[in-house]
Amino acid sequence: MEEQKENRPQAAPKEAPAPPAPAACPPGRQHCRISDQETNGKNSTASSNDFSDPIYKEIAITNGCINRMTRDELRSKLAEFKLETRGVKDVLKKRLKNYYKKQKLMQKEPINGDSYYDYICVVDFEATCEEGNPPEFIHEIIEFPIVLLNTHTLEIEDTFQQYVKPEINPKLSNFCINLTGITQDIVDKADTFPQVLQNVIEWMRQRELGTKYSYSMLTDGSWDMSKFLNIQCRISRIKYPSFAKKWINIRKSYGNFYKVPRNQTKLTIMLEKLGMNYDGRPHSGLDDSKNIARIAIRMLQDGCELRVNERMHAGQLMTVSSSVPLEGAPAPQMPRYRN
Incomplete structure (x- = not known):
């Protein structure tokens, strides 16, 4: 539902590859090459966040070298480590820095791969709307998609999608139909929100989320949970579901990780900066969710720990x-009805 959001005010795989060769600048650039001998044989007792540890000096020197690399040099080094080579220069630098840092820290103290979420549930609602989105208009969810991302395999493992019948404004505007591709006939035949939410919860239970497997919700911005779901629960006279009270806002995560301003965290821009194209139909909730999941996968590959x-x-x-x-x-549990 990116257009509606924009119009308003407002872990890496468990099996680590072999440690990388030291990053090196091209001939003629001085003091860029780092020798493994600089830290080998030094038994440091410093904690992992103690920056007096010599390993952090090595990482800092390497980061300086990476900062001086051209885009072609960055791509060459990434290819050497069998890493993704697509993306703008700043993304490539961040990817290489995080890969090198992670490998060096794993030599020092292996990372416990069991501490991260097993799954991430990506959600991007579609809701009723009118052109210009008048402030008094009440948005109702009309598509509830979930994309289940396995953080160990870094693959989309499953998807859920159901359409929802709106109650307050049962007739969709032409603007809404053209934007989302959801027709009047589709919502007329759909279940109301409480039944769809029950189906969502049953789907999540079948996948043992929150019992056998840990998970987190993830959205493209704040509006899906804080606005659309919050309003919809009031319309449907049910309590806000506990499983959706915390989530990962990937826009914040992306901006903080790649050090870019908020105006560069729209879905299409994030994809572009990472060297990817949008797959599917824009403003389809399921297709949007799949593309958001692709961004999450790339960020996890680049060393970002996506977290609530x-x-x-x-x-x-x-x-x-x-x-x-x-x-x-x-x-997940079905919330109680409001009094």
């Missing part, structure tokens, strides 16, 4: 600090 950064509390949107311990969402 937003939550709902007492009906209000709040930020979650990155220092909060990583915790998966609870097992």
Whole structure:
């Protein structure tokens, strides 16, 4: 539902490859090559966040070398490590830095791969809308998609999609039909939101999310949960579901990880900067969710630990600090009806 959002005010794979060869600048660039002998044989007792450890000096020197590489040099080095070579120069630099840092830190102290979410559930609702989105217009969810991303295989493992019958404005505007591709006939035949939510919860339970496997929700921005789902639960007279009270806002994660401003975190721009094209039909909830999942996969490959950064509390949107311990969402349960 990117267009509606924009018009409003507002882990890597478990099996690590062999440690990389030291990053090196091309001939003629001085003090760029790092020898493994610089840190071999030094038994440091420093903790992983103690930057007096010699390994961090080595990482810092390598980062400086990477900063001086051209795009072609970056792509060559990434190809050498069998890493993705698509993307703008800043993305390539970040990818190479994180790969090198991760490999060096794993030599020092192996990372516990069991500490991250097993799955990420990507959601991107489609909702009723009118051209210009008048402030008094009440948006109702008309498509509920989920893309299940396996963080161990870094693949989309499964998908869920159901359309929803709106109650307050049952007749879709021509603008909404043209934008989303969802026709009047589709929503007329669909279940109401409480039944669709029950189906969602059953689908998640069958995949043992929150019981056998840890997971987190992920959205493209704040609006899906804080606005669309929040409003829809009030319309349907049900409590806000507990499994959706915390989520990863990938726009925030992308901006913080690649150090780009908010105006460069739209779905299409994120894909472009990562060297990818949009697959499918824009403003299809399921296709949007799949493309968001592709961005999440690339970020995990680049060394980003996607983690919960937003939550709902007492009906209000709040930020979650990155220092909060990583915790998966609870097992999904159907919320109670409001009195």
